[in-house]
Amino acid sequence: MDLKETFKQVEVLQNVNLNTLKALENYGSLKRIKKGEHIFRDKDQVAVIYIVIEGLAALYKINSVGEKKVIFVFGKGKMLNEVIFQEMFASVNCEVLEEALILCFPKDKLIKIMEKDFELTKAILDSMAIKIRRLYRQLKNTTNSIRGDKKIAAKLWKLSGDYGIKVKEGIKINMELSITYLADMLGSKRETVSRQLKILSEKNLVILKRNEFIIPNREKLNNYFKEP
Incomplete structure (x- = not known):
């Protein structure tokens, strides 16, 4: 090039x-x-x-x-x-x-x-x-007044907008993103982020595969971290 x-x-x-x-x-x-x-x-x-x-x-x-x-x-x-x-x-x-x-x-x-x-x-x-x-x-x-799962939801929503590609299940974040690196982005412990991701997964707001994050519906994820 x-x-x-x-x-x-x-x-x-x-x-x-x-x-x-x-x-x-x-x-x-x-x-x-x-x-x-x-x-x-x-x-x-x-x-x-x-x-x-x-x-x-x-x-x-x-x-x-x-x-x-x-x-x-x-x-x-x-x-x-x-x-x-x-x-x-x-x-x-x-x-x-x-x-x-x-x-x-x-x-x-x-x-x-x-x-x-x-x-x-x-x-x-x-x-x-x-x-x-x-x-x-x-x-x-990053203020303490915002719950950890909402912080994660906000970060995943941003990443899926910047680096997202369409796949069958929704929008895949097209970068090598591990739970450890997501924790680094948030300034949190890996174990804490893992627990909070489980909450989002149970609500079908994120699909976790091996070092893959898929967002089934970005609008729902957006509404989740904005709701009081």
């Missing part, structure tokens, strides 16, 4: 002008990264902007007692680290969940191109704004 083809898949490049695309071709590069490898780690000095073209990558933090908390999972077309436009160290870890093809741009070169194309600058600001809004929702959903 050449750079021109990859640009068609990148959300922030959809409305940029031709001169911008030509300039980006001069500085862009593609990198294959294996499952389980890190693109960058917390406190790293990062001088490259990364965008997912194929595969999945997760941003996560390690808390004070060594527990993993997954903040975001990103797929095709998503930027991973807009925040490094500031002259600061990386503030999260970025791990590849499924073998990925990553588009890379030197930060300083991308900033120069942004200065000449407001549409590119606006698109990157919009991308960052969406992440911030999602963080606000996550903060709401």
Whole structure:
């Protein structure tokens, strides 16, 4: 896959002008990264902007007692680290969940191109704004006032919307998602999440197979976590 083809898949490049695309071709590069490898780690000095073209990558933090908390999972077309436009160290870890093809741009070169194309600058600001809004929702959903089964329902509803594919039983979350990793996303214990998933399963809101999560009806799942 050449750079021109990859640009068609990148959300922030959809409305940029031709001169911008030509300039980006001069500085862009593609990198294959294996499952389980890190693109960058917390406190790293990062001088490259990364965008997912194929595969999945997760941003996560390690808390004070060594527990993993997954903040975001990103797929095709998503930027991973807009925040490094500031002259600061990386503030999260970025791990590849499924073998990925990553588009890379030197930060300083991308900033120069942004200065000449407001549409590119606006698109990157919009991308960052969406992440911030999602963080606000996550903060709401991680309060102790919300039951664990409802937190799980909300997370599965979001994942089935972002990575869902139609199957016979409903919508399958098309990523390698284990109960352990779902617990990491929620900042909970695996045993707790397993018990709460059983509640959702008994209500036919989720079908659990071996590392597969199927949502029979997303609307019912949505209503479940929104009901008082």
